[in-house]
């Protein structure tokens with residue numbers, strides 16, 4: 703059933719104002735925002751601007767056509783990525799960025815098996831402190847790109863002696879299958895000036911550079927070390943090429 707009839711011109715006008723079409727190599731990204739998002743962060747309320755994007759194979763200049771298809775697209779089954787912007791992101795000379803990979807267990811439940819939840823909050827706090835920046839929340843990066851169900855299987859293998867890298871390999875996945883190209887298209891739409899990237903992972907930095915990101919500097923992001931994630935963090939240093947510091951970071 704078509705919804706278009708119910709979209710009056712005024713509704714379309716509001717939506718059109720906030721939706722940008724970004725053409726990529728063989729598809730299109732619809733970016734919606736900015737949307738005001740006051741966020742509770744370490745007992746303070748910080749103002750962020752929120753954008754969300756949708757990746758489409760069909761390039762349709764006609765936005766009504768896209769809206770029309772949304773109701774039957776089952777978008778809740780395929781989670782979308784989004785980004786929180788703080789400060790004058792487009793124009794400020796200096797901006798701090800974190801490309802955060804979704805972690806259902808760490809970010810939502812606060813699992814201590816990894817340090818993702820701690821890193822997410824710390825990155826947001828650092829961006830707010832810095833004055834200008836962006837936190838990209840990448841929804842297709844669960845378990846370094848293997849998905850939540852496979853991550854649960856990998857956790858079972860880890861409980862039986864395999865390290866993080868081996869567990870993924872034994873399940874038939876490559877160790878790290880994360881892709882940053884859509885996020886970088888979105889970043890370029892929001893800011894063309896160089897950015898400082900928060901990561902302890904040189905491979906990730908290299909992947910971001912390869913994907914065309916304009917990087918001025920790398921900034922370290924210390925993690926939350928506990929008895930529950932020691933092995934996980936050690937694996938990141940010894941097997942995934944992370945730099946060692948006082949703590950270690952989950953990238």
Ligand SMILES: [Zn+2]
Pocket residue numbers: 805807808809816817818819952
């Ligand atoms: Zn995690």
